[in-house]
Amino acid sequence: MPDVLLARYADCIFWLARYVERAENLARILDVNETFSRDSRGGQNWRSIVQLNSDEERFFAGHDAAAAHNVVNFYVVDGDNPTSIVSTIRYARENARTLRPLISTEMWVQLNVFYNRLTELRTEDLAPGNLAALFAMIKEACQTHTGITEGTFFRDQGWYFYQIGRYIERADQTTRLLDIKYHLLLPSPSDVGSPVDVSQWNALLRSAAGYHAYRRLHAASTTPARVAGFMLLNNAFPRSVHHCVREVGRLLGEVKSHHGLRNGNDAAEELDRLQAVLGTFEIAAILRSGLHEFLDSIQRQLMAVTRELSIAFFGYTPEAQQAQTANSQ
Amino acid sequence: MNPSVLDGYDPQGFYCEMLQNAASRVVRERLSGLSIAALKQRAGNANTELYNLGITFTVYSEAKTIDRILPFDVIPRILSGDEWQHLESGITQRITAINLLLDDIYHKQHVLRDGIVPPELILGNRNYRPAMRDIDLPHKTYVNICGTDIVRDEHGTFLVLEDNARTPSGVSYVVENRHMMLRAFPDLLDEIGLRPIENYGAKLISALNEVAPAGIGDPRVVLLSPGTYNSAYFEHVFLAREMGVPLVEGRDLLVENDRVFMRTTRGLSRVDVIYRRIDDDYLDPEAFLPGSMLGVPGLMRAYRAGNLALANAVGTGVADDKAVYAYLPQIIRYYLTQEPILQNVETHICREPAALRYTLDHLAELVVKPVGEAGGYGITVGPKASREELDECRAKLIADPANYISQPCIKLSVAPTLVEGRVEPRHVDLRPFAVTGSSTWILPGGLTRVALRRGSLVVNSSQGGGSKDTWVVA
Structure with a gap:
């Protein structure tokens, strides 16, 4: 009997992976911002985080200004904010609860304990002196999830949809990070080469765990173009957009051929186009024609891939898919 | 000195599963x-x-x-x-x-x-x-x-x-x-x-x-649950895992030509046996409660057809x-x-006049239960009940005797x-x-x-x- 995966489960496993990846990225961004903001542009940097998820409207409805304490509160423990880490892990846990027949007990227990721990955080855990430890805990919990999954999740269709979700989310997060930071960090003539400028670019690399790898490639110079090129196009950097997109394409091809899935050709074509773009352009050309526009088009293509996957495998009709995208992005 | 587990334990006159075994x-x-x-x-x-x-x-x-x-x-x-x-x-x-x-x-x-x-x-x-x-x-x-x-x-x-x-x-x-x-x-x-x-x-x-x-060599079994919000959801997960079968909800299933299918990544896939954790009333809105969102329309047709x-x-x-x-x-x-x-525990069926009379006469000694309920709901335990609870129970018994039985406590x-x-x-x-x-x-x-x-x-x-x-x- 061929292996069977409920369409609804494929959907849940895809989103489980995305939510955990999303939480990890958010923790990385907040962590780096907390560590490197105080000696530079302060408040403006915290505002940039609110822009990352287009959360300005919701954030400023409840807060006058973006400062360390209220942004951290909004993004870590605020259960009313759907983009907070606690909400994101709540969605991950809800998906995991639905998926309990499919995932390993260890995957479930770890997410359950992680979520309970987030809901038990107190105000003092968010005090400036405790933030580094808090973000380390969150990152590590997300990575523990990834490790447990790698080590315990049965390698059938579900494993592919899990990984596809994770890489799509990671690619998307990298484009968002780059978009916001690049915008803000475009050097004004007086800043070029100044220590503040360089430390900001280093912070960007650190938030994507790319600082040391970047140093190995470009030991001598940190330039906006090189950093952007590294994060977008480098093939060996696990959080680069190009690497993630290539993995999604490979995984989709494998799940189709190993498990006899005939659908999903539209998603595969969309991914081919995206890979072609990422494999063809040099960073200089991308910057010349506008980085923001480029990142925007990648985000839209990634959404299109999600849409095609939802219709091909997750049991959505095209109309229902639109509603789902509106809810979860 | 730390007392050990059974030191001073007294079953107070009841039959004890530990001591009398x-x-x-x-x-x-x-x-x-x-x-x-x-x-x-x-x-x-x-x-x-x-x-x-x-x-x-x-x-x-x-x-x-x-x-x-x-x-x-x-x-x-x-x-x-x-x-x-x-x-x-x-x-x-x-x-x-x-x-x-x-x-x-x-x-x-x-x-x-x-x-x-x-x-x-x-x-x-x-x-x-x-x-x-x-x-x-x-x-x-x-x-x-x-x-x-x-x-x-x-x-x-x-x-x-x-x-x-x-x-x-x-x-x-x-x-x-x-x-x-x-x-x-x-x-x-x-x-x-x-x-x-x-x-x-x-x-x-x-x-x-x-x-x-009959005639199906390798039947496809699924467990049908009302979903994650059901209070017994953990048990549904447990059973599906122990049997190695998909845990489905009503929305995952459909009936075509009197056969049941589930929606998978590969399209529709046949289902032969359903261990259902949904009550009859909610199983098939065509056959039972019309508004049920938990069930699958047409399930009873497939059932009657022997599929x-x-x-x-x-x-x-x-x-x-x-x-x-x-x-x-x-x-x-x-x-x-x-x-x-x-x-059995001795049971008085209150639909029978003599049993009803006995029950009403001995209400304070008896346990009165509605006939069709589960989960301990609607039970009156005579020896533990207050005056008001007994009066309430008496009124219900008189109004609808067939709905009750009584048993000694x-x-x-x-x-x-x-x-x-x-x-x-x-x-x-x-x-x-x-x-x-x-x-x-x-x-x-x-x-x-x-x-x-x-x-x-x-x-x-x-x-x-x-x-x-x-x-x-x-």
């Missing part, structure tokens, strides 16, 4: 080498682990959902090999009779024509399903999964309280409680001849394969009606020409239980789980439920009950 000698000796403080610490760890594992049922309060664990008492309830054999043969006999009864009342109805059971009790029962008339089931098995509620009186006699022949729950706690005890008390259960309970899932899937529609097996079958609820239960001794004699091995047996740092007697019952395909198999032991409130006789989890691991030892 020769089979528990080794366990008693080991417990007396364990201090209450150590027991308490291990119990705390065990409960934390249950919470982390998410072995919880869900409680809904204002705006918030709370996951609670079923309180778990770590002092095991022990049954001897002989006691178990008696229970096993008695339960098998009942289930055999119940399946014969169901096959009969949905076919020729001999039992009604021969005057064994009043026809109106069956045909007028809200759980009797005319849609089941003349459907022939493989092995004539209607009740594939049964959870018989059994109590023990002050003499140590086992009595059947209820036959749960619809969708009995609790078996997941049996297995998880055992896992917990294996981890937390390896020293207590080492080499005592404890009967294993590991193979429940394998036995269940075999039984479900046996009742699959689908449902476990349990539709319409078994009539057999665990509390008034029909009162006739079970006669039903056993009628179909099997045997005497019942397990006795059984002095339930007790077992030592850790309560707020002390070991005290608490009342227990027992729910063994029986699986029937072509024949009946019973999981050794079953769920021991314990009424954690002092003096309480109500063990249901919805009414403040907990559970214990049940050990059948040779």
